[in-house]
Amino acid sequence: MTQADVDLSRRELLKKGGLGVAAATAAATVPSAAKAAARAAVDRPVHYAMVIDTRRCIGCHACSVACKAEFEVPIGMTRSWVEYVEKGEYPHVTRHFLPRLCNQCSEPQCVTVCPTGATYKRKEDGIVVVDADICIGCKYCIQACPYDARFINPRTGTADKCDFCLHRIQKGIAPACVNTCQGKARIFGNMLDPESEVAKLIETEAVTVLRPEMGTKPNVYYIAADHADPQDTRYEGQYIRVDTHRKAKERR
Ligand code: SF4
Ligand code: SF4
Numbered sequence: 001m002t003q004a005d006v007d008l009s010r011r012e013l014l015k016k017g018g019l020g021v022a023a024a025t026a027a028a029t030v031p032s033a034a035k036a037a038a039r040a041a042v043d044r045p046v047h048y049a050m051v052i053d054t055r056r057c058i059g060c061h062a063c064s065v066a067c068k069a070e071f072e073v074p075i076g077m078t079r080s081w082v083e084y085v086e087k088g089e090y091p092h093v094t095r096h097f098l099p100r101l102c103n104q105c106s107e108p109q110c111v112t113v114c115p116t117g118a119t120y121k122r123k124e125d126g127i128v129v130v131d132a133d134i135c136i137g138c139k140y141c142i143q144a145c146p147y148d149a150r151f152i153n154p155r156t157g158t159a160d161k162c163d164f165c166l167h168r169i170q171k172g173i174a175p176a177c178v179n180t181c182q183g184k185a186r187i188f189g190n191m192l193d194p195e196s197e198v199a200k201l202i203e204t205e206a207v208t209v210l211r212p213e214m215g216t217k218p219n220v221y222y223i224a225a226d227h228a229d230p231q232d233t234r235y236e237g238q239y240i241r242v243d244t245h246r247k248a249k250e251r252r
């Protein structure tokens with residue numbers, strides 16, 4: 001990533017009043033009415049969101065590495081990762097990439113179960129964060145998250161996960177994964193700003209979210225995502241394999 005790219009990201013962020021976000025939906029496409037209703041229900045000026053255009057993702061893992069470096073994430077732990085999804089029967093086999101991270105949910109189950117209030121959704125911008133000073137490492141949030149987005153950091157003994165690079169965006173700099181993505185597959189911004197790129201993509205593209213049936217209302221949206229779950233009955237009879245470099249055996 002060149003300095004020009006960094007500056008460009010910075011300009012974009014400042015222009016948009018931060019970066020952008022949106023509302024949730026189903027494994028099927030999120031309808032416009034649902035998007036508008038979700039936006040109207042939010043009483044904050046900024047709500048950050050990310051759109052991941054899987055058509056532009058080449059599975060290079062640069063985002064995973066950038067995140068590792070940004071936060072010195074311990075070996076075996078991940079705040080951001082990329083899954084490979086293979087499906088079909090030879091010779092009709094396809095392979096897709098699915099970048100993953102915390103969805104910064106609008107109805108976060110991790111927040112609901114936290115006994116100390118250490119994990120909460122920020123009123124200012126909708127980012128779900130962990131206050132390490134009052135986290136007791138009970139792991140309730142890890143069990144509650146339907147996306148396996150959290151872990152206990154062995155260095156601190158407290159819960160850890162992606163926070164959209166809060167320390168960077170507060171300075172007007174894009175998240176590390178966004179900044180490093182050469183394919184421009186990750187788009188970040190304020191979804192409440194109708195002029196932001198994320199807002200426009202959420203409005204115009206057939207975006208989907210992961211596991212909408214959980215009711216968490218994710219704020220990470222996917223374009224053309226093949227996030228086929230091996231247990232998804234829609235894919236019954238087809239070969240499906242989801243692979244990742246993570247320690248987790250099962251995908252959630
Ligand atoms: S850096 Fe971009 S292109 Fe590479 S795996 Fe991540 S999202 Fe995909
Ligand atoms: S993805 Fe998991 S950790 Fe992130 S906000 Fe949603 S429930 Fe919480």
Ligand code: SF4
Pocket residue numbers: 113114115116117118119130134135136137138139140141142158159
């Ligand atoms: S591990 Fe920390 S953040 Fe998670 S539920 Fe327990 S106290 Fe809350």
